[in-house]
Amino acid sequence: MTQVDFLTWQISIQQRIESALDACLPPTTCHPTRLHQAMRYVTLEGGKRVRPLLCHAAGEIFSAPLVALDQMSCAVEIIHVYSLVHDDLPAMDNDVLRRGKPTCHVKYDEATALLVGDALQSLAFHVAAQPLASVPAETQVAMLGLLANAAGSRGMAGGQAIDLESTGKSLEIVELEFMHLQKTGQLIQAATLLGAHVGGANAQQVQNLVRFANRIGLLFQVVDDILDAEASTEVLGKTAGKDAASNKPTYLTLLGAKQAHALAAQLCEEAHNALLPFGDAAVRLHQLTDYIVARKS
Amino acid sequence: MTQVDFLTWQISIQQRIESALDACLPPTTCHPTRLHQAMRYVTLEGGKRVRPLLCHAAGEIFSAPLVALDQMSCAVEIIHVYSLVHDDLPAMDNDVLRRGKPTCHVKYDEATALLVGDALQSLAFHVAAQPLASVPAETQVAMLGLLANAAGSRGMAGGQAIDLESTGKSLEIVELEFMHLQKTGQLIQAATLLGAHVGGANAQQVQNLVRFANRIGLLFQVVDDILDAEASTEVLGKTAGKDAASNKPTYLTLLGAKQAHALAAQLCEEAHNALLPFGDAAVRLHQLTDYIVARKS
Numbered sequence: 001m002t003q004v005d006f007l008t009w010q011i012s013i014q015q016r017i018e019s020a021l022d023a024c025l026p027p028t029t030c031h032p033t034r035l036h037q038a039m040r041y042v043t044l045e046g047g048k049r050v051r052p053l054l055c056h057a058a059g060e061i062f063s064a065p066l067v068a069l070d071q072m073s074c075a076v077e078i079i080h081v082y083s084l085v086h087d088d089l090p091a092m093d094n095d096v097l098r099r100g101k102p103t104c105h106v107k108y109d110e111a112t113a114l115l116v117g118d119a120l121q122s123l124a125f126h127v128a129a130q131p132l133a134s135v136p137a138e139t140q141v142a143m144l145g146l147l148a149n150a151a152g153s154r155g156m157a158g159g160q161a162i163d164l165e166s167t168g169k170s171l172e173i174v175e176l177e178f179m180h181l182q183k184t185g186q187l188i189q190a191a192t193l194l195g196a197h198v199g200g201a202n203a204q205q206v207q208n209l210v211r212f213a214n215r216i217g218l219l220f221q222v223v224d225d226i227l228d229a230e231a232s233t234e235v236l237g238k239t240a241g242k243d244a245a246s247n248k249p250t251y252l253t254l255l256g257a258k259q260a261h262a263l264a265a266q267l268c269e270e271a272h273n274a275l276l277p278f279g280d281a282a283v284r285l286h287q288l289t290d291y292i293v294a295r296k297s
Numbered sequence: 298m299t300q301v302d303f304l305t306w307q308i309s310i311q312q313r314i315e316s317a318l319d320a321c322l323p324p325t326t327c328h329p330t331r332l333h334q335a336m337r338y339v340t341l342e343g344g345k346r347v348r349p350l351l352c353h354a355a356g357e358i359f360s361a362p363l364v365a366l367d368q369m370s371c372a373v374e375i376i377h378v379y380s381l382v383h384d385d386l387p388a389m390d391n392d393v394l395r396r397g398k399p400t401c402h403v404k405y406d407e408a409t410a411l412l413v414g415d416a417l418q419s420l421a422f423h424v425a426a427q428p429l430a431s432v433p434a435e436t437q438v439a440m441l442g443l444l445a446n447a448a449g450s451r452g453m454a455g456g457q458a459i460d461l462e463s464t465g466k467s468l469e470i471v472e473l474e475f476m477h478l479q480k481t482g483q484l485i486q487a488a489t490l491l492g493a494h495v496g497g498a499n500a501q502q503v504q505n506l507v508r509f510a511n512r513i514g515l516l517f518q519v520v521d522d523i524l525d526a527e528a529s530t531e532v533l534g535k536t537a538g539k540d541a542a543s544n545k546p547t548y549l550t551l552l553g554a555k556q557a558h559a560l561a562a563q564l565c566e567e568a569h570n571a572l573l574p575f576g577d578a579a580v581r582l583h584q585l586t587d588y589i590v591a592r593k594s
Contacts, residue, residue: 026450031475035450035458086415091407110388114411115450115458118383121415122449125422129442137434144441145426152419153323153332153412161332161412178328 006287010053017052017077018044020070024078024127038108038116039123043081046099046237050220050292051076051191057284058192058209062199065134072143072194075128079151080187082120085113087160093242100237121151135198143197150190159183163248171249177218184224185217192216192285205278212274212285219267220292225250226260227297236297268293303584307350314349314374315341317367321375321424335405335413336420340378343396343534347517347589348373348488354581355489355506359496362431369440369491372425376448377484379417382410384457390539397534418448432495440494447487456480460545468546474515481521482514489513489582502575509571509582516564517589522547523557524594533594565590 021043026036052073059069088095088103089110096106105113128147132140149155159182166179192213196206225243229252233240243250251260271289275282318340323333349370356366385392385400386407393403402410425444429437446452456479463476489510493503522540526549530537540547548557568586572579 030451032450032455032458032462034462035455039450083415086411089411091411111461112458114383114386114388115454115461117415118380118418119450119454119458121418122445122452122454126442126445126449129438129445131438137438140438141426141428141434141441144438145423148419148421148423148426152423153329153336153416154327155419157412157416157419158329158332161329161409161416164408164412165329165331 006284006291009284010291013053013056014049016066016070017049017073020074021077024074024123034108035112035115035119038104038112039120041101041107042085042098042104042116043078043120046101047077047081048295048297049073049077050288051080051188053288054188054191054213054216054285055195055198057282057288058195059199060195060284061278061281062196062201062205064195064199068132068134068198069195071127071130071132072198073191075124075147076187076191076194078120078124078127079147079156082117082124083151083156083160083187085120086117089113092160092164093246095239095242097233097237097239124151132198135200139197139200143194146193146197147190150186155182155186155190156184159186166249168247169249171254173254176249176251176254180221181214181217184221185214188217188220189213208274208277212271215267215271215274216289216292219264219271219289222251222260222264222267223292223295225252226257226264227295228252229257231297264293303581303588306581307588310350310353311346313363313367314346314370317371318374321371321420331405332409332412332416335401335409336417338398338404339382339395339401339413340375340417343398344374344378345592345594346370346374347585348377348485350585351485351488351510351513351582352492352495354579354585355492356496357492357581358575358578359493359498359502361492361496365429365431365495366492368424368427368429369495370488372421372444373484373488373491375417375421375424376444376453379414379421380448380453380457380484382417383414386410389457389461390543392536392539394530394534394536421448429495432497436494436497440491443490443494444487447483452479452483452487453481456483463546465544466546468551470551473546473548473551477518478511478514481518482511485514485517486510505571505574509568512564512568512571513586513589516561516568516586519548519557519561519564520589520592522549523554523561524592525549526554528593561590 025040028037030036055073056069085104087093088098089105096103104116128144159179162179163183192209196209228243231240268289275286322337325334327333352370353366382401384390385395386402393400401413425441456476459476460480489506493506525540528537565586572583
């Protein structure tokens with residue numbers, strides 16, 4: 001499979017997800033209209049859709065039905081989008097730019113941004129709980145539990161709390177790793193495992209994918225830290241140089257640029273190795289790993 | 298059944314829920330400890346637990362297993378608690394007192410209160426997705442969808458958005474009713490229906506309970522409006538007289554005190570009537586309706 005082939009696949013999944021998200025979101029004619037407009041503003045036409053791509057790529061190992069993968073991909077992506085809206089609020093990171101557009105509380109107002117995040121989180125679980133013909137109901141209940149756990153205080157929200165507490169403090173590399181495994185890694189893992197569960201993966205296969213996702217979660221963050229320091233705001237579509245400005249510990253501040261790049265290369269290799277048991281069936285996850293390393297924004 | 302008997306039942310359910318909530322919440326020794334402390338601070342030792350009481354009372358019509366009712370009751374109550382934490386934030390109602398204690402952002406800080414609410418919402422779905430031996434998995438998936446819908450933009454969060462938009466405006470009584478059916482009514486209905494589903498209610502029985510819950514949701518709000526105007530902050534455990542101070546339309550401002558009391562009596566009667574098909578099995582829901590009318594806080 002060539003790189004061109006991967007780009008074609010990536011774009012086709014992104015298009016599927018865009019239209020699936022559009023179908024999930026209440027129409028702007030539905031009351032309360034302003035809230036529904038704002039929910040669409042933050043969710044549609046933006047984002048690399050990394051989590052949906054992981055979900056689809058993992059599901060394709062097991063020839064999972066695409067419509068079911070779309071559904072679970074949307075649930076994970078909506079959780080991710082809600083977290084961005086709340087992270088950008090003045091009480092949190094206080095950011096004004098996201099995906100090249102004014103953040104939700106800037107475009108609308110703080111109360112609306114709060115409710116947009118809250119309503120999106122509910123919507124994510126609503127989407128995940130819609131009938132899923134190809135998957136046993138017991139599996140679907142377990143998937144809902146997995147998603148909720150990844151989003152909550154022992155996952156993404158917990159990681160965000162640790163992140164806030166650590167601003168201005170010096171962290172050990174293991175503490176930084178723990179924070180990112182919660183803040184970013186858990187939802188990335190959930191995206192991957194949901195794809196696998198839709199495809200009926202067995203326990204051993206799930207275990208292999210946990211190892212893969214664990215590396216990918218950290219890799220994603222290391223690259224994020226590098227981009228925050230090395231890319232421009234224009235290319236990123238969000239404020240660059242924020243970590244240094246807010247005195248946040250990052251892989252770059254802890255390791256320096258050279259070692260951070262070396263760590264990214266090492267994590268990429270470990271992620272590739274975790275895919276070996278799946279052979280050629282994991283080609284999309286393999287390519288996606290390369291894409292995460294090479295991304296410019 | 299006597300009133301004394303009802304009080305005994307009420308206290309026993311409240312005690313079950315308190316210990317079930319305690320078991321749901323991550324321990325304070327679990328990292329991030331401050332977030333988990335704050336989640337416990339807002340959830341435990343407080344609240345009338347009206348939604349869990351409704352869930353149990355509805356479940357008892359169908360002799361539903363108590364442990365399963367505890368689980369779904371906790372899920373609904375945790376959604377309710379998260380909504381209070383976010384509603385009290387400065388960007389929303391900006392309140393300092395809740396259940397007789399400083400609100401979460403006052404006791405901790407705004408960022409923590411935001412994350413507490415977010416993490417509690419995830420926790421609610423995590424709890425609802427735990428194995429539920431007595432209920433078919435298909436039913437459990439449907440219950441998760443029902444809860445998510447009641448919490449989201451077409452339910453509680455949507456009602457809150459309408460509430461914010463309507464502050465300082467004059468509303469028609471039908472608009473006020475629509476707002477409250479979303480903001481309060483949907484979650485109250487979910488609590489009732491989840492209890493019924495745990496007990497295996499059929500479609501006709503569910504329909505009867507929808508009619509009941511619809512009346513109870515409005516009744517609850519009419520009594521809330523009356524108490525806000527007529528009770529003291531000390532008795533309420535939250536700031537009294539807030540509606541008038543913030544120029545919010547209420548049943549009292551729209552109808553006057555006398556007619557608001559008359560509406561409460563009428564809704565109470567309609568709720569009782571909706572229970573007639575269930576006969577004596579609905580005694581707890583009948584008594585709970587009286588309790589909602591008679592409550593002083």
